[in-house]
Amino acid sequence: MADSLRSVIDRLSKAGELRHVTKEVDARYISALLVKADKPLVFERVRGFDFPVVGGLYWTRQRLAAALGWPEAELGLRFPQGIERMVDPVLVDKAPSQEVVRTGADVDLTTLPIPFLGEKDGGPFISAGVVLAHDEEQGCVNAGVYRMMYRSPRQTSIDLVTVSDLRRSYERAFQRKEPLPITVSIGAHPYEILSAAFKAPPGVSELKIAGGLHGSPVRTARAKTSDVPVLADCEVVLEGEIAPIGWTVDEGPFGDFAGMYTELRWNPVFNIKAITYRKDAVFQVIQMPWENAWLGAAATEAQVWEVLKRAGVSVAAVRVTEGSMCRFSVLAAIRKRAGGGKNALMAILSLPDTKHAIVVDEDVDISDPVQVESALTFRVQADRDVIIIQDAQAKHIDPSVRAWELPKGELPVTAKMGIDATIPERVPPSHYERIRPAFLNEVNLDQII
Ligand SMILES: Cc1cc2nc3c(=O)[nH]c(=O)nc-3n(C[C@H](O)[C@H](O)[C@H](O)COP(=O)(O)O)c2cc1C
Known part of the structure; x- marks a missing residue:
């Protein structure tokens, strides 16, 4: 079995570092329960949904290190090893994340247990998606983590306010008045999330860094509705396009990684053309603010080691x-x-x-x-x-x-x-x-x- 989020969940369960909740829970309470728990949780039964939910995996330094399988003190030393030993991703024909395929009218985000993360958030947010897109200028597949606010069964907004590689790709598509095809791989291995949250040097795909961390290629597959890859071993994938409408749709407020709310923003929308998933998929929630904050820590510490050595x-x-x-x-x-x-x-x-x-x-x-x-x-x-x-x-x-x-x-x-x-x-x-x-x-x- 390829290394994946589920192999990490298995390992943590066996080590007693993750708790399974077997009682049925209301999706509204997922965030509060994750914050109150002393360990990451898997909610086996979420009322009204067919997907179990996992969350809280990266809530503390200790939990992030446990999920990565690294010593706590070495976050900033281990991460650069992915950059030093980069491995190209491979394309596979059969992807576990595409066992079930829903397209067209069958696409319905309300089937996914997407929770409200913060009390004053403008809507439920998808927080654990690795967004892949072709970056024409850099000639590689770009990976980043971007939050998405639920708007309707086939549409979310996407936060592209800050300067980023994805924003630059979108700006170019917007100038041509063309949509930007993307895929969103939810429930990826922590190496993939960590790498996607890192700003790779120009021309370098973050997927190669994740491959370097695994010591083997990240497995990708072709999306069902575009030529953008998806992560073959993740849990759930959204495929679609960021519409060429510019920053015109109200998005937020959002309880962000700094632990405070960012005010209402203007952002583009993501129109979803397909949802694919594993037969027994687990839906991942990255709870704000600490899971987001800690995911950035390894890259920050790595940068500090690097500038000091230089x-x-x-x-x-x-x-x-x-x-x-x-x-x-x-x-x-x-x-x-x-x-x-x-x-x-x-x-x-x-x-x-x-x-x-x-x-x-x-x-x-x-x-x-x-x-x-x-x-x-x-x-x-x-x-x-x-x-x-x-x-x-x-x-x-x-x-x-x-x-x-x-x-x-x-x-x-x-x-x-x-x-x-x-x-x-x-x-x-x-x-x-x-x-x-x-x-x-x-x-x-x-x-x-
Ligand atoms: C859980 C999580 C959520 C994030 N959400 C956003 C977001 O909504 N908008 C954003 O600009 N950056 C967000 N980031 C930071 C980006 O993923 C990060 O800056 C990344 O390097 C961007 O990649 P890119 O420049 O290659 O597109 C998030 C990071 C994490 C870990």
Whole structure:
């Protein structure tokens, strides 16, 4: 059996890291139950639907690492291996994801258990789809993850507000007044989702990176209604076209990955021509905000490792912070040479999404907020160790950049901050020796109690 989401579900079930809910549930409660659960859930019976639902697989760092089968600390080290060892996808004739084919009038999104994710969302959202499209300019198949809001049984909207490869392909099709054929593969293996959520270098298909992570080609099949590929081993596929209507349809609000609602937006629509699925398909839900946030963490950490290495910094560990939704603030532990703390900060802050960076010495455990705060307190002099950069590239999603005040089409800017929390130059490290209780190794509690 090819590696797939269902093989991951099987593995996690056997390890006791996923719970099966056998009681019938109302689809309205899926999101709330996923957020309340201490493990990912498979809802075996969803009232009124023939599809079980899986969700919560990537809700925490630990769950993402378990699903990927990687050690938690190595997210940013494992992901680049996919880029280093890329493998071309293959086209197969018989795809499990096409065992059942519904086209034309048989296409009906209301047969899928698509839940409301956030209380104030504008509608139910499909959140776990890998969108494939031909990218003529780059000469490859582009893969990205895009949310889709339910509009009617054969139509969703698609969020193409942010600059992306798919948006660029759509802009070209729109200029020619032609629809853009796409496929949406729901319930893909975590390597496929992780790669699709990553911005691959120009001309590189994210499917090759996923192949590199698997160590074998990603299996694709030809769509039933176009020449765009689909993921052969996913659970459910939507095929169709993004209509050449431009950004004209109201979409949202949406509880986005930053943990806040994005306001109503204008977006194009996706008209669905076929739905295909496995005979016993499971419908996947990626619950906002943490599943989306953590899926971006591996790529962010990989980028930080990369820029630090290129800057000649010896890196011991890298972590995104949770409060920054695993993206905007970064911690790095380094083996410092004189001036290395500042060099590291300049390198990390050159990344477009990084707003705040903290660099500490290797002896500080960056997975422990108390140790990081201790370094911030005792290794930092704010007048010497804080770097502030004005007017750098920003993301709309950060309310503090006040993007809504800008004239239409203008992009927001942000201030960036770096804190060098390494032991200052000319302070002897011996001043930081940690207290150890006297005779620590000479006595044990069980000898006394
Ligand atoms: C669960 C999830 C949902 C996402 N939804 C969107 C979205 O609706 N719109 C968007 O522009 N990016 C979204 N992204 C981020 C894109 O997938 C990411 O930027 C990707 O690199 C875009 O690929 P492309 O530029 O190759 O098309 C999402 C990511 C994840 C993990």
